[in-house]
Amino acid sequence: MSKTYFPNIDKIKYEGKESDNPLAFKFYEADKVIAGKTMKEHFRFAVAYWHSFCNGNSDPFGVDTRVMPWSPAGATPMDAAKYKLEAAFEFITKLGAEYYCFHDVDIAPEGATVAESEKNLQEIVGMAKQYQKDTGVKLLWGTANLFSHPRYMNGASTNPDFEVLCHGAAQVKAAIDATIELGGENYVFWGGREGYMSLLNTDMKRELDHMGQFLRAARDYGRKAGFTGPFLIEPKPAEPSKHQYDFDAATVIGFLKAQGLADDFKLNLEANHATLAGHTFEHDIQTAVDASMLGSIDANQGDYQNGWDTDYFPHDVYDTTKLMMILLESGGLTSGGLNFDAKIRRNSVDLEDLFIAHITGMDVFARGLITAEKILTKSAYKKMKAERYASYDAGKGAAFEKGELDLVALRDLAAENGEPKSISGKQELYESFLTQYI
Known part of the structure; x- marks a missing residue:
């Protein structure tokens, strides 16, 4: 790496619960064995590229508050993408996480044409592949952002305009190719705008069938191209759409079985999405486990006083304990992991805040694992x-x-x-x- 973006922060170490160093682990010991596996093997922690390196702490009510040295003013989109990639791998290696996750447009700018977008992504993927080789960091999963661009205002695979669906397919093909090239262990679909604002202008059955056909096409391409891992669907009940078709774990499981996709697809479950659906996180996790369809987990938490997707870093030991009890009893994660799909708060503007947030999240899961193992082995x-x-x-x-x-x-x-x-x-x-x- 040619530049250092976090010059005052060294590799994060374990110092134990008596430490008052905010840049040290209090409970997470990567190589400590609990219930037959190391903590590192239990969690398979991943860093979410979009929140950590693309989000400047903007929200619906205000612009960015966070200065990110990897996004200098005046840089071309491709140069900015390269700086961001360099900063990301410095952060991930200093944190000691094993994996990362990304959307296509997180790591490479969209071009003026499909071919230009593909070229941009291929160039950045080539750099990421070298960084992975140099650092040992791996890709937990890749995905395509089919919700931010104005063309997707009425959805992607469920869009009533076939030309929009084709653009979504082009992005998914390129993102699957990138995931394969980088050795990604899963591929995720999040239907951010696959749903409706009003049934008055929506043919729901036709849209659901289109989504099923789109997923079958993606699966068939991925398998033919050599992707052997699971495809994952991430449920969310609403926001940005009024009603999203992937409402919760049970809804997605039913859809996958109805569409004949249950053999190739599993679920990527997020805590804040479960609570927005009116469930506890452990409810959706148990639902997926009971159906043998738990794939991976997006680790965050919401705010029960806010009715929207706040994506806070997890800090509730009771929640992580209940989750880890389910995972320990069900055999744990296999190809999936715990991805911190979480944001630092809008008023957290220091570079170290991003480290502190991840350290706290990793510690709260470690403490949950320790507690869960004791409950399962020592209590009645x-x-x-x-x-x-x-x-x-x-x-x-x-x-x-x-x-x-x-x-x-x-x-x-x-x-x-x-x-x-x-x-x-x-x-x-x-x-x-x-x-x-x-």
Whole structure:
């Protein structure tokens, strides 16, 4: 690297929970083994290129507040892209993250034509490939931004104008090619404007079928081009559209099965998107796990006093503990990882703030993992949960689960057994485990 963008920050080290150094890990020890795997293997942490290096802390009510030395005034779009790439790899290696993620237009500027856009992306991908080789940083997933450009104001694959859909396909083809070239382990689709503002002008069935056909075409191209990893869909209920077709985990799973895509596609779940859908994050994670369709995770959190996608860095140990309990019991992430799809706050304008935010996020997940492992191995949690469903383990309950009892047989058992006794759900006791072991 020819220039240093974070000259006053060294590689982030683990110093333990007694440290008061904001630029040190308190809980995250990459090589510490918990439940049979190192922390690094459990989390597969990734840095989100768009929020970390493209977002100057603007919001719907104000322009950028953050000065980014990798985006100097007067630089050509391609030169700025090269500076940004250099800064990104310096940051990621100093942080000690294993992966990064990007949209096509995050790393390379869009050109005046499809061919020029492809040329720009190919040039930057060539540089990124060398940086990956030099640093050991890997690509968790790539994707195409099919929501920012004005052409996508009515969607991309669901757009009523076929010419717009073709432009979306061109971007996806180029982004899949880039992902393959960089050894990306997944490829993501986020349908930011795949939805509607009003049903009055929307043929919903036709749009959903178009989206399914678009995804099949992308899958077929990717497989033919040599991409072997999972394709991922990222649910979100609304914003920017009034209603987005990928509403939540259950909706996406149903859509993928209906469209015959469930064998090639899994879910990339984001915490803030789950809460916007009215769920807890662990609800959507458990839904995907139960369907064997959890692919990867975007790690952030919302603000329960704001009804929009704030994308804060995660800092709630209770949330990360509950998430890690699910991941530990289900075998954890395979090709996916924990990507910090999160923004520093608008008034966080120092270069070190980006490091502090990621360090806090990595620490809060590490602490969640440590706590989750203790709950699962030292408390009565698993035994109590199993006992709660014990009536289905043998006898008539087991026969019901096997489909051996019809409705008449169930009615006769109710008449024979009389009124069931009340059995406590012990919810407060389950909740106390979190407090006890944190």
